[in-house]
Amino acid sequence: MNNPKGEELKFHIGSTFVVELSGEDVKYFSERRITRAEPVTLVFFSEKADGDNEKIGFVEFDLRVINRNAYITFYVAPQYRGKGIGKLMLRKALEFAFKELNLHRITAEVYEYNERSLRLLESSGFKKEGILKEAKYHDGRYWDIIVMGLMEEDWKNNEEFRR
Template sequence: MNNPKGEELKFHIGNSFVAELSDEDIKYFSERRITKAEPVTLVFFFETNDGNYEKIGFVEFDLRVINKNAYITFYVAPQYRGKGIGKLIIRKALEFAFKELNLRRVTAEVYEYNERSLRLLESLGFKKEGILKEAKFHDGRYWDIIVMGLMKEDWKNSEEFRR
């Protein structure tokens, strides 16, 4: 196969391929599709005095099945922030992820301006692993995304695990 020059390259926008794919290509792309599963979302709530339920927030794991890891995202309703509830629900969610889903690692991407989330994840044992420079545009400027990770072994050896 010749290496194409710039003017020979073409691309297609849409859901169908123009190029012929070999059986090997199809197998490769099919296997890649099953490595990513549907996200697992845990919704947290509590029962109020009048018997109703009020949502506190959620934690979602975007799974990478074959690699046994996931990206975590979370949200805590504004009225529950700053009360330790975020830490509680993420701790419960990590326990579920490492014990029930049998994950080896959990990764978080946090916007640098979200200092509260950075501190929260650090308090749960997450370590800063990298920076995606100016990868988020927000409020008229570009911000870094901080990549953080927590390995199952580190979680098992942490104070948070023993609580």
Template sequence: MKVQICENELIKVETEDFQFFSETRIVEIPRRIVLNFFDDEFVGFVSFNMRYFNRNAYITYYVKKEKRGKGYGKKILKYSIDYAFEEMNMNRLTAEVYEYNEVSIKLLEKFGFKKEGRLKKAKFHNGRYYDIFIYGLLKNERV
């Protein structure tokens, strides 16, 4: 699989998938590092919203709809975690995930992310409020 490093994703998130992202995915954020992944075509991206002084990055990942369920999420997340800790010299990765996104929760936990907190009723979606879980992974705790 090929990787391209840049400041922006090469695909716009589909409107129906906004439910899985915080509003920071809709509003431009300066100081992001994005890894775009390809096989024969675009697969997905992982972006890092950097906190340089603290050596922490908020991680967001996305796999194109037709590529889901084929192991790409695991591949791009594993590569990106290693890249963040080894090349970007991060000490910590932070992820926010909505309580209804069970696939993402399982993926984070598979790579050693631990649930560190809960923002109660902080995500409004389809007429109701959901919790946002905060997950963290330290460099020395990764699997």
């Protein structure tokens, strides 16, 4: 591939490439390229009668520490769905995220066919912020990805979302 000056352009694929950036250039890069913040995962358990614990599900925050935000992912085991446990897990995780991780906002990306997750997020205060048109290929067709967000102030100011 040649650039406008006719010189050949080279590229690198992989995670070991390091480049020195000027202070001015840093603003153009995703925080994920600059920092190595590990995701924070909360695993929820149910205590069984025999004293053992069974995993109910998890909530994970993919942190953007500089900007004080995170992308959220959550999962509830099939046998626990439809019982309000997912809502409880999400509420506990949001409290942890805003109080302990000191986040300013949380973003969720949900496939349009995942109606259960969309309802759960909406009932927890998330607002629809945008749509990534036909961004997910599944089962022979393209689906939209719904982008949802929850701001710290909205979470703090609405007692209903924290019950």
